[in-house]
Amino acid sequence: MADPVAEAAQKHPAPEGLVYTYGTAGFRTKAEVLDSVMTRCGLIAALRSRALKGKWIGVMITASHNPPEDNGVKLVEPLGNMLQEEWEVLSTEMANKATPEDVSQFYHEIAKKYNIDLSVPARVAVARDTRASGARLLGCVLDGLHGAGVEHKDYGFLTTPQLHYMVRCLNTEGTKDAYGTPTEEGYYEKFATAFKTALQGKKPKGSLTVDCANGVGGPKLTELIKRLPSKEEALEIFVVNDDVIKPEALNVDCGADYVKTNQRAPPSSKVGPNDRCCSLDGDADRVVFYFKDANNMFHLLDGDRIATLVASFLGDLVRQSGLADSIKIGVVQTAYANGAATNYVVDHLKLKVDCTATGVKYLHHAAEKLDIGVYFEANGHGTAIFSHDTLDTIAKHEPKSTAQKEALEVLRACINLINQAVGDALSDFMLVEVVLAHKNWGPQEWLSTYNDLPNRLLKVLVKDRTIFQTTDAERKLVKPNGIQAKIDEEVQKVRQGRSFARASGTEDAVRVYAEAATKAEADDLARKVAKIVE
Ligand code: 16G
Numbered sequence: 001m002a003d004p005v006a007e008a009a010q011k012h013p014a015p016e017g018l019v020y021t022y023g024t025a026g027f028r029t030k031a032e033v034l035d036s037v038m039t040r041c042g043l044i045a046a047l048r049s050r051a052l053k054g055k056w057i058g059v060m061i062t063a064s065h066n067p068p069e070d071n072g073v074k075l076v077e078p079l080g081n082m083l084q085e086e087w088e089v090l091s092t093e094m095a096n097k098a099t100p101e102d103v104s105q106f107y108h109e110i111a112k113k114y115n116i117d118l119s120v121p122a123r124v125a126v127a128r129d130t131r132a133s134g135a136r137l138l139g140c141v142l143d144g145l146h147g148a149g150v151e152h153k154d155y156g157f158l159t160t161p162q163l164h165y166m167v168r169c170l171n172t173e174g175t176k177d178a179y180g181t182p183t184e185e186g187y188y189e190k191f192a193t194a195f196k197t198a199l200q201g202k203k204p205k206g207s208l209t210v211d212c213a214n215g216v217g218g219p220k221l222t223e224l225i226k227r228l229p230s231k232e233e234a235l236e237i238f239v240v241n242d243d244v245i246k247p248e249a250l251n252v253d254c255g256a257d258y259v260k261t262n263q264r265a266p267p268s269s270k271v272g273p274n275d276r277c278c279s280l281d282g283d284a285d286r287v288v289f290y291f292k293d294a295n296n297m298f299h300l301l302d303g304d305r306i307a308t309l310v311a312s313f314l315g316d317l318v319r320q321s322g323l324a325d326s327i328k329i330g331v332v333q334t335a336y337a338n339g340a341a342t343n344y345v346v347d348h349l350k351l352k353v354d355c356t357a358t359g360v361k362y363l364h365h366a367a368e369k370l371d372i373g374v375y376f377e378a379n380g381h382g383t384a385i386f387s388h389d390t391l392d393t394i395a396k397h398e399p400k401s402t403a404q405k406e407a408l409e410v411l412r413a414c415i416n417l418i419n420q421a422v423g424d425a426l427s428d429f430m431l432v433e434v435v436l437a438h439k440n441w442g443p444q445e446w447l448s449t450y451n452d453l454p455n456r457l458l459k460v461l462v463k464d465r466t467i468f469q470t471t472d473a474e475r476k477l478v479k480p481n482g483i484q485a486k487i488d489e490e491v492q493k494v495r496q497g498r499s500f501a502r503a504s505g506t507e508d509a510v511r512v513y514a515e516a517a518t519k520a521e522a523d524d525l526a527r528k529v530a531k532i533v534e
């Protein structure tokens, strides 16, 4: 008897001797060894959809900020969240099954274990970034989907957050939680309208130059700009590094990862002093801002800065709308957040800060527990999310003065402007521009809210990174024994010292972070901790 699942797996046999892992952001490696993984992810997406009674699941083909020869795949849950952890484990196991028969057997085992009725419809939405390997890998995903008898929508090229948006829209269409129209046009309309409304006639100072990492964000931003108010009315945007015709240029000497890691503007940058710039990464789910001052000094405004700016603005709006008693705002960070940013939120903004492990899904889960959860990683991944009750409170609130009414209007527009499914570089940069316009700030005023503590990040190559086990949101090592005590001893020797070491979730290395009152002390502390770890 024909077995369509085994047949699909047969088309794309697994290379021998390779072990795949569904990591922090899905499977990610050299594109040439991903065919079998893609087909199997198609099968897992089918099962996940059927386990949720035919809800739409997303499959995004991207390797984000990785070099052009890499690719990857991640699955999206019905409301646009990252895949549930239990299913990450199943995905890993499926990706490592050796033969088509093993694949089919495991497919049926999962169905049995989770009481999945294989005759109910399954629905999957697929999209990809602009990598050259994307078309071939899409074919492999589609083979998996056909093998599992899935109804699918292929959105072609999208940014990662656009696919998350589509999935959320598809699953909420026609309900009271309807998120929007599940088309590209629907996405642009929703966010462009919210941008215009949130600005409330205010005009951002100067212009914004957006570096698109030569990725999918470039053409999508160009589409978005067509729907934004004109530059005379609102913001002048210059789109740079938007060449997707040359896939080998992706993320090369540009993009958010380049800027954050090298602490400098892309070499091609031609902007003048105090001109605002921001850089997206290859799939546009991450953004950092920066500028050069009058002395040509580079200043980075990273995810910590976006979080503090947004939290302070939303806090003001909630207060000015007369809702301070019923809505509490919190900020979620990781251990990489600069200590000065954390202090600013606690001491100056008087807001609660939670710290979680690295990776968007951990921050998102922590933020879901708050009325308004503003979460950002220092590297620029993040968004702000509003709980169900909070949305309800804001929708029903009756303003008692003109000032309350105006603040409430902006708050409501911000809810529409902030992508609730996942961190979205396009939505995030528009939000930053709205805040700066309302505060009448340029980048210098934004920068002057607090001074970053000098810090240093080092990558340490070790024999086996899996022996490094952490607790307390990765801020303390529990294994190998005795190492943490040695780190603590070094930290105590420097002023305002803080340091931690953790195994990377994306590279075969241990990362060491250190900060201190001076650059020399931070560098020295990082080197000493790296020596302890080696
Ligand atoms: C992934 C994560 C990112 C995290 C990074 C840490 C997502 C979508 N991406 O890129 O949030 O900051 O990994 O990398 O969750 P590391 O474990 O190598 O330090």
Ligand code: ZN
Binding pocket: 064, 065, 281, 282, 283, 284, 285, 286
């Ligand atoms: Zn990304």
